[in-house]
Amino acid sequence: MKLERAEVALDQKRTMRDDDAPDAVPVPHALVPHLDEIALLLDIDGTLLDLMPTPREVWVPPGLSETLKHLTERTSGALALVSGRSLNDIDLIFAPDVFRAVGGHGAEMRLSVDNEADAVHAPPLDKELKRRLAAIAKLSPGILLEDKGYSLALHYRLAPHAEKAIYESVSLIRADLPNAPIEVLPGKFVCEIKHSGFTKASGVRELMTHEPFRGRRPLFIGDDVTDETVFAIMPDMDGLAFSVGRRAMGVNGHFDAPADVRAFLAHLLDPR
Numbered sequence: 001m002k003l004e005r006a007e008v009a010l011d012q013k014r015t016m017r018d019d020d021a022p023d024a025v026p027v028p029h030a031l032v033p034h035l036d037e038i039a040l041l042l043d044i045d046g047t048l049l050d051l052m053p054t055p056r057e058v059w060v061p062p063g064l065s066e067t068l069k070h071l072t073e074r075t076s077g078a079l080a081l082v083s084g085r086s087l088n089d090i091d092l093i094f095a096p097d098v099f100r101a102v103g104g105h106g107a108e109m110r111l112s113v114d115n116e117a118d119a120v121h122a123p124p125l126d127k128e129l130k131r132r133l134a135a136i137a138k139l140s141p142g143i144l145l146e147d148k149g150y151s152l153a154l155h156y157r158l159a160p161h162a163e164k165a166i167y168e169s170v171s172l173i174r175a176d177l178p179n180a181p182i183e184v185l186p187g188k189f190v191c192e193i194k195h196s197g198f199t200k201a202s203g204v205r206e207l208m209t210h211e212p213f214r215g216r217r218p219l220f221i222g223d224d225v226t227d228e229t230v231f232a233i234m235p236d237m238d239g240l241a242f243s244v245g246r247r248a249m250g251v252n253g254h255f256d257a258p259a260d261v262r263a264f265l266a267h268l269l270d271p272r
Helices: 029-037 066-074 089-096 127-139 160-176 200-207 225-233 256-266
Strands: 036-042 079-082 100-103 108-110 144-147 152-156 181-187 190-195 217-222 240-244 252-256
Touching: 029 066, 036 256, 066 079, 066 256, 079 200, 089 100, 100 200, 108 200, 127 144, 127 152, 127 160, 144 225, 144 240, 160 181, 160 190, 181 200, 200 217, 200 225, 217 225, 225 240, 252 256
Parallel strands: 036 079, 036 217, 079 100, 217 240, 240 252
Antiparallel strands: 100 108, 144 152, 152 190, 181 190
């Protein structure tokens, strides 16, 4: 592809420790002429949207949906949201707008804005398992339960003191069900349990085999531990990865906050 790493000052080595990770972010004017060669892959919570005390409190700032719609046009449709949220939840947040997306940490995918889902890779979590995990929320009034269908999340932003007890309780349940095909995803004040066998990375890999993403260079922006699986595969695709709020290992650079990501995306539409 014509877009070279030198154009965006991205020649830092990927073997750096977190503390030494690069500060560089892509220069918007260098990317603008190459939007027809790029696939924009964007995490939602903590990346596009500011984190809130509870998942239901997140909101889409004015102008963001318009920016995403215009970027979708400029990339001929090669823009996708990549989230741990279900497609249904994503649509509720961005309503009435609908975007291509990888949802449920790779459990489901939408390649056309006219479809609810084009691919589903996992069944919902077992009801009995959900019941046992849900009981953990009773450890503290501040623990919030979020049932995503393919996964179950225990948010403790309002009860940070409960972190150790939550993970210990989850470990006891896993020990009692050693053959259950599940894995635990630690995040920012959240412990999420999902089916094993799929990740955001597996979802992105599949996404990139379909039009209009196939043959393009992916540019992924994410903020949390669950996004690290995507950071890790970007070199395989000659892609670019950027973290938000922290200098994650293996990325080309980072943004300080979601507001900076939104400003960067808006600048991609500036013809100057």
